[in-house]
Amino acid sequence: MTAKIIDGKAFAENLRGRIAGHVERLKAEHGITPGLAVVIVGEDPASQVYVSSKAKQTAEVGMNSYKHELPADTPEADLLALVHQLNADPAVHGILVQMPVPRHIDANKVIEAIDPAKDVDSFTPANVGKVQIGLPGPVSCTPLGCLMLLREELGSLEGKNAVIVGRSNLVGKPMMQLLLRDNCTVTVAHSRTKDLPDVVRRADIVVAAVGRPQMIKGDWIKPGAVVIDVGINRIPAPEKGEGKTRLVGDVDTAAAAEVAAAITPVPGGVGPMTIACLLANTITTASLINGLTPPSDLTA
Numbered sequence: 001m002t003a004k005i006i007d008g009k010a011f012a013e014n015l016r017g018r019i020a021g022h023v024e025r026l027k028a029e030h031g032i033t034p035g036l037a038v039v040i041v042g043e044d045p046a047s048q049v050y051v052s053s054k055a056k057q058t059a060e061v062g063m064n065s066y067k068h069e070l071p072a073d074t075p076e077a078d079l080l081a082l083v084h085q086l087n088a089d090p091a092v093h094g095i096l097v098q099m100p101v102p103r104h105i106d107a108n109k110v111i112e113a114i115d116p117a118k119d120v121d122s123f124t125p126a127n128v129g130k131v132q133i134g135l136p137g138p139v140s141c142t143p144l145g146c147l148m149l150l151r152e153e154l155g156s157l158e159g160k161n162a163v164i165v166g167r168s169n170l171v172g173k174p175m176m177q178l179l180l181r182d183n184c185t186v187t188v189a190h191s192r193t194k195d196l197p198d199v200v201r202r203a204d205i206v207v208a209a210v211g212r213p214q215m216i217k218g219d220w221i222k223p224g225a226v227v228i229d230v231g232i233n234r235i236p237a238p239e240k241g242e243g244k245t246r247l248v249g250d251v252d253t254a255a256a257a258e259v260a261a262a263i264t265p266v267p268g269g270v271g272p273m274t275i276a277c278l279l280a281n282t283i284t285t286a287s288l289i290n291g292l293t294p295p296s297d298l299t300a
């Protein structure tokens, strides 16, 4: 078998088109222009590129984009003060503080300072809890993007054996909640899991989120499985020239594609969905802040 390559970039583009429609409606019917504030501390070049593309896409769907770039040595108190200022700003419906923050800043303190009503990453304890019990609110961007791709590919996920490799707060744990809500039988595997290849071989759905380049091999994949590769790893690519690099996922894509029914590529799979879901969450929070029901096509 040769797997279908799931085009996350195209799905994300379509999603952004629907988001633009929702922005239009919020403006025309309610006089609300959703606003997203992105805060970045320090000059990490990869983060800079990523934040710029978020700002560009935010503007493209008709939302207001507020970018705050702070120097790497910004005191924690100054960052917390900015978060409080954004919490109080009625033009801001979503706040994202780009992670990781420099070591002298406590990331948990920053996350807990964000008003859960504006927490478009769904990182705050309040929103993590809401996702767990199924209350409306923002849902972690990467898991939400993965869920949308899986539903598009499979329709109902009911009864599927889903194996998530990785138990991070960022991806593994929220992914577990979402797949459980869609009636999958969920296994969360991690670095201490015994016989990991055998565990993965039982999966109808594999979500790889470990951050180790090409760790999941082709012969770990059950024939006909759907594979979602969350990994974004930069590795040396001497074939492209001295000192060059390329992006690979957590899955050996070429080998897995020989066995799977469908697989997301890296780049062009989950990554673009993450940013589109950030915009989707800003519609969700802007709606809820104004007492409106969020659009059902943008959430879990």
Ligand SMILES: Nc1nc(=O)c2c([nH]1)NC[C@@H]1CN(c3ccc(C(=O)N[C@@H](CCC(=O)O)C(=O)O)cc3)C=[N+]21
Binding pocket: 050, 096, 097, 098, 099, 100, 121, 141, 232, 247, 266, 267, 268, 269, 270, 271, 272, 273, 274, 275
């Ligand atoms: N508060 C916070 N929220 C985040 O959601 C967050 C964060 N901090 N810190 C960094 C990570 C990383 N992340 C990515 C999203 C999209 C791509 C993406 O679109 N990747 C492209 C490739 C981009 C390239 O070529 O470098 C792709 O996979 O096709 C990558 C990485 C969000 N993060």
